[in-house]
């Protein structure tokens with residue numbers, strides 16, 4: 001199975017690049033920038049990665065990214081993940097990044113963008129990999145601040161594929177960001193949002209109705225509303241489901257209880273992603289292998305999941321057609 005999965009053209013639609021910061025690189029960047037970490041060793045950092053819920057994770061996630069200061073740091077962060085993902089058979093990544101989390105720490109917008117865009121350019125030139133850019137907004141920050149940051153991003157609008165919405169979901173409903181998403185739509189940017197991870201099914205409906213998103217990140221709690229499931233099936237709206245993330249953040253108790261098989265049985269357009277691979281136990285291949293074991297999935301399911309992701313990804317049409325062709329040509333074991 002591992003060999004087959006590695007040969008598939010794998011596409012990941014939901015990846016926070018700051019969540020790909022492995023402890024080894026975190027220590028190297030802390031040393032480069034003379035920053036004290038709350039951990040003495042890589043092992044101690046890894047041992048701290050046990051979370052009761054989304055907020056507990058976010059606290060360490062924002063702390064971890066404090067080592068990112070220079071353009072080179074952002075380049076190294078992204079390139080490190082691109083290389084690892086590529087070795088595991090990933091051919092396209094739609095990458096979320098969180099500018100507000102860096103602006104708050106006094107890191108300039110240009111520093112973040114220059115490093116990430118240089119890594120994207122180098123990866124696309126040297127690896128069999130394409131990268132989509134999703135500028136995400138922190139939903140636990142004020143809506144006005146998000147609007148200001150979107151305007152500040154003007155020099156980069158042409159380099160963005162979409163805006164996204166992430167961070168602490170509870171009590172931060174999509175409705176709070178209706179004006180932001182309307183502005184992004186007017187600019188011609190695609191829109192995605194985290195919804196129905198910890199928040200209720202109604203947040204998924206709000207994201208569709210008030211933010212006009214084209215995909216839902218996570219969305220697993222849609223199963224709490226029959227009407228919503230019917231709607232998602234009819235519209236074939238993609239859900240970017242992150243199984244090991246859901247286990248790590250106690251959205252589900254055990255992978256074997258994960259709603260993924262039910263989502264597929266409902267004929268929803270499901271895809272699989274790793275979310276924050278450095279914190280949740282591994283990248284896309286690890287997620288795929290865990291699902292194969294937990295659900296007894298065979299090769300056909302992984303072909304279908306990757307077909308959904310290729311159809312939806314922010315990529316050029318010629319590459320999309322080439323990847324669909326490659327998917328059809330990957331032989332069985």
Ligand code: ADE
Nearest residue numbers: 016019166167194275276
């Ligand atoms: N930011 C990084 N990972 C996230 C997640 N799983 N949910 C919400 N915000 C995030």
Ligand code: ZN
Nearest residue numbers: 166194217275
């Ligand atoms: Zn996420």
